[in-house]
Amino acid sequence: MNEITVDGEPLPFVEGQTVAAALVAAGRVAWRTTRTGRRPRGVFCGIGVCFDCLVTIDGVGGQRACLVPSRPGTTVTTVTTVTTGEGGDE
Numbered sequence: 001m002n003e004i005t006v007d008g009e010p011l012p013f014v015e016g017q018t019v020a021a022a023l024v025a026a027g028r029v030a031w032r033t034t035r036t037g038r039r040p041r042g043v044f045c046g047i048g049v050c051f052d053c054l055v056t057i058d059g060v061g062g063q064r065a066c067l068v069p070s071r072p073g074t075t076v077t078t079v080t081t082v083t084t085g086e087g088g089d090e
């Protein structure tokens with residue numbers, strides 16, 4: 001089984017899924033919060049434009065999870081483990 005590691009936990013993915021797709025498939029709809037207001041963010045545009053999906057991947061921060069393919073052994077660190085969200089403008 002293909003797995004990435006997210007916040008120290010194994011997360012399965014299907015070949016061809018981005019990191020964001022693997023997170024969403026696992027039920028994670030938000031994984032960071034905004035600097036002001038602490039509003040939850042996950043995937044919004046899904047095409048690399050909005051930067052809502054930022055994570056740290058293999059030690060490199062500020063990666064757009066919607067653009068990075070999941071690969072076995074990839075290590076992902078999120079800023080938060082928020083699982084529900086609300087709208088906002090950040």
Ligand code: FES
Pocket residue numbers: 042043044045046047048049050051052053054064065066067
């Ligand atoms: S969801 Fe918009 S950049 Fe990733």
